[in-house]
Amino acid sequence: xxxxxxxxxxxxxxxxxxxxxxxxxxxxxEKAIQMAxxxxxxxxxxxxxxxxxxxxxxxxxxxxxxxxxxxxxxxRQPTAIDLRFITTAIKITGHLxxxxxxxxxxxxxxxxxxEEPKLKPYIDLPRxxxxxxxxxxxxxxxxxxxxxxxxxxxxxxxxxTDDLNEQIFRELLTFMMEDSQTIHRSLMxxxxxxxxxxxxxxxxxIADMVTYMVxxxxxxxxxxxxxxxxxx
Amino acid sequence: xxxxxxxxxxxxxxxxxxxRALTDITMNFRKNKVxxxxxxxxxxxxxxxxxxxxxxxxxxxxxxxxxxxxxxxNIYSKDVDPVEIRRKVGMVFQKPNPxxxxxxxxxxxxxxxxxxxxxxxxxxVEQSLKQAVLWDEVKDILNxxxxxxxxxxxxxxxxxxxxxxxxxxxxxxxxTSALDPISTAKIEELIEELKKxxxxxxxxxxxxQAARISDETAFFYLGNLVEYNKTEKIFTNPDxxxxxDYITGRFG
Numbered sequence: 001x002x003x004x005x006x007x008x009x010x011x012x013x014x015x016x017x018x019x020x021x022x023x024x025x026x027x028x029x030e031k032a033i034q035m036a037x038x039x040x041x042x043x044x045x046x047x048x049x050x051x052x053x054x055x056x057x058x059x060x061x062x063x064x065x066x067x068x069x070x071x072x073x074x075x076r077q078p079t080a081i082d083l084r085f086i087t088t089a090i091k092i093t094g095h096l097x098x099x100x101x102x103x104x105x106x107x108x109x110x111x112x113x114x115e116e117p118k119l120k121p122y123i124d125l126p127r128x129x130x131x132x133x134x135x136x137x138x139x140x141x142x143x144x145x146x147x148x149x150x151x152x153x154x155x156x157x158x159x160x161t162d163d164l165n166e167q168i169f170r171e172l173l174t175f176m177m178e179d180s181q182t183i184h185r186s187l188m189x190x191x192x193x194x195x196x197x198x199x200x201x202x203x204x205x206i207a208d209m210v211t212y213m214v215x216x217x218x219x220x221x222x223x224x225x226x227x228x229x230x231x232x
Numbered sequence: 233x234x235x236x237x238x239x240x241x242x243x244x245x246x247x248x249x250x251x252r253a254l255t256d257i258t259m260n261f262r263k264n265k266v267x268x269x270x271x272x273x274x275x276x277x278x279x280x281x282x283x284x285x286x287x288x289x290x291x292x293x294x295x296x297x298x299x300x301x302x303x304x305x306n307i308y309s310k311d312v313d314p315v316e317i318r319r320k321v322g323m324v325f326q327k328p329n330p331x332x333x334x335x336x337x338x339x340x341x342x343x344x345x346x347x348x349x350x351x352x353x354x355x356x357v358e359q360s361l362k363q364a365v366l367w368d369e370v371k372d373i374l375n376x377x378x379x380x381x382x383x384x385x386x387x388x389x390x391x392x393x394x395x396x397x398x399x400x401x402x403x404x405x406x407x408t409s410a411l412d413p414i415s416t417a418k419i420e421e422l423i424e425e426l427k428k429x430x431x432x433x434x435x436x437x438x439x440x441q442a443a444r445i446s447d448e449t450a451f452f453y454l455g456n457l458v459e460y461n462k463t464e465k466i467f468t469n470p471d472x473x474x475x476x477d478y479i480t481g482r483f484g
Contacts, residue, residue, distance in 0.1 A: 004482035011481065077440050079467045080476045216469030 003081070011076055014068070018089050019144055021065045025096045026140040028058050030133045032103035033199065037129040040110040040192065041122050048107035048114075058100035065093045081213075088213040092143060095202040095209075099136065102195040102202075109188045109195075119175065119185045128164045128196045131157060135203035142210045151214075154207035161200035168193040233304050238263045238401060238431050239284060244298035246279055246288070253279045255455045257298075261401075266423060266432045268446035268463065270439065272483070275452040277435045281403050284433065285321035286314040302401075319346060322394030326406040328386030330378035330393075335361075335370050338378045338389055339396045346397070356396055363429075364392035365422050384415025391422065395430075402426065404434040408441065420445050439479055443467045451475045 006012040032051050039048035069090045072078060078086050113119075135154050142150035172186040208220045233240055239261040246254040254276045261267050269277035282288045283300060286307060300307050307317050319342075331338050339357040357374070361367040366388040370381070378389055387407060394402060404423075408416040423432055423445050436442050442449050443463060450460040451472075459472040470476045477483055 004477055007481050007483060079439065079443070079479045080470055082480045083468060 011072075014072055014076070015082070015085065018065065018068055018072070018086070021061060021068070022089060022092055022096070023140060023144065025058055025061045025065065025093060025100075026136055028054070028061070029096050029099045029103060030136050032058070032100055033106070033129055033133050033136075033196075036103045036106040036110060037122075037126055039107060040113060041126055043114045043118070045111045045114045048110045051107035052104050055100050055104045058097060062093050062097035062100075066090060069093075084213045084216065088143070088209045091209045092140075092206050095205050096136075099199050099202050102199050105195045106192050109192050113185060113188050113192075116185055119182055119189065124164055124168050124171075125189070125192060125196070128161055128168075128193065131161055131164070132196050132199045132203060135161075135200055136206075139203045139206035139210065142207060143213070146210075146214045148211060148214055151207035151210040155204055158200045158204040161197055165193050165197035233301065234260075236262050238303060239433075240299075240301040242299040242301070244280075244283065244296065244300060246276075246283060246297075247295040248291070249293045253455050254283075257457050259450060259457055259460050261431060261433055262448070263431050264427055264429070265447040266427050266434065266445055268442035268449045269433065269435045269452060270437075270442050270449060270478075271452035271458075272478070273437075274454075276455040277450075277452045278405055280452070281323075281405055281433060281435050284401070284403055285318045285323055287318070287323065289314055315346075319397045320399050321401045321403060322397055322399035323403040323405070324387070324390050324394055324407050327410045328383055328390050330381070330386050330389050332377065332379055334375045335378050335381070335389065336374040338393050342393065342397050360392040360396040361389075363395050363426070364388045365418065365425070366392055382415070384411050384418060387411060387415065387419060388422065391419075391426075395426075399430065401431045401433065404432065406435055406437060409437065416441075439467075451478060453478070 006015075032054060035047050036051045039045060039051065069086050072086055076082070135157050138150050138157075139154045141147065142154065169190060172190055175182045176186045205220070208218075211217065211219045237260045241257050241259050244254060244257040245252060257280065269280060271277050279288065283296065284302075284307075288294050288296070296308055302317070302320070305312065331341060333341065336357055339360050340353045343353065343356060358367060358371075361370060366385060369385060370389075373380075378386065381389060387410075391402070391407075408419050411419065420441065423434070426432060427447075434442075434446065446463045448460065449463045449466040451458045451466065451470075451474075453474060459466065459470055459475040461471065465471075466475060467479060470479070
């Protein structure tokens with residue numbers, strides 16, 4: 001159901017600015033992941049250095065958005081859906097900032113890997129990167145459109161990234177067992193894969209918060225059980 | 233009636249002449265809880281509050297339908313004395329309205345007028361002022377006019393005056409809307425204290441006040457009870473969209 005507009009147009013605008021800001025950080029993180037992987041597959045460390053440098057913008061936006069949310073909490077004293085929106089936005093910006101850090105981790109590993117002979121063609125890692133990029137996009141779309149189905153789709157995709165991570169881990173294990181010369185490179189590729197898997201976890205975290213925002217129910221943990229309605 | 237319930241409304245309709253101000257209100261107020269009534273102007277919340285101690289009887293052309301049970305007694309039965317109801321169900325208004333008398337006489341006036349045991353008026357005055365957290369500020373000026381007190385002190389005096397009648401329920405109609413933030417905070421703290429011994433029903437336009445001090449909140453609109461729920465629920469995730477639109481400011 002489409003939300004009615006606030007009586008205060010300034011308040012409406014402030015909430016819209018939070019949404020816009022999150023979409024902007026989301027786009028930056030998606031690009032950072034894509035570029036970090038590009039740096040690896042194209043063996044171009046300049047791209048990786050750019051990812052590391054551009055993370056400052058993500059950090060800056062994270063701080064700025066958090067401050068805006070705190071200002072709304074203090075000055076507007078939001079309730080109900082607005083309260084859940086703001087608390088969700090604060091959590092989402094935290095998730096996105098961490099995703100940016102993980103893209104930096106991948107970029108750093110790419111720089112190191114690019115200095116050594118290529119171990120193997122990268123097939124599953126780009127696939128995983130595409131998946132997690134799509135997860136971030138969908139999790140933010142679900143936030144903007146209050147779309148529970150899309151949030152659920154993100155949760156399902158997260159399981160696929162877990163499987164891919166395990167598959168990559170197993171494959172690299174065989175490389176290491178066959179040739180000890182590959183251990184260092186294999187471990188670094190494992191870390192790239194692990195970082196992508198963690199990014200997927202963060203995207204799932206965003207989707208879980210969207211479910212909370214829309215329904216008021218916590219789904220982050222199995223132990224989550226917010227008070228169900230009791231008659232007054 | 234459930235022993236936790238002190239007032240029970242059953243299909244209450246209320247009319248000012250031909251105009252219906254409340255429609256089929258069914259709800260329970262629980263003992264020793266603070267219940268807040270919220271809603272836009274004209275939604276019927278103050279009318280409902282005044283029904284609970286028969287204050288609306290004083291307005292010509294009004295009519296009540298349905299039942300309002302106060303501990304199993306229908307307060308609108310013919311054999312019920314409205315004055316006795318008003319003693320048990322005290323009221324504090326929007327603007328402090330002390331009598332133009334001394335502080336002492338403001339408190340003792342009601343008990344002296346009624347058939348209450350007034351053997352020890354001094355003790356009753358002291359106890360009431362202490363309960364309203366005003367004693368320390370006025371104990372040395374009890375014989376001074378109440379009109380010299382500040383607005384916040386006058387409002388606490390009015391609460392003390394209501395408490396002197398030893399009511400079970402305190403009705404408050406926007407009790408802090410004419411007060412500054414410090415006086416408001418003192419009244420809110422007082423309400424927290426008073427609910428240990430009294431049931432409090434408060435009408436407020438200040439949504440944050442309802443959220444801060446009440447245990448349960450009822451949202452009224454055009455004379456209908458839209459939602460009545462735990463305050464925490466109402467302000468974080470109300471069941472009814474209309475309630476959410478109102479408390480988030482998406483209204484009109």
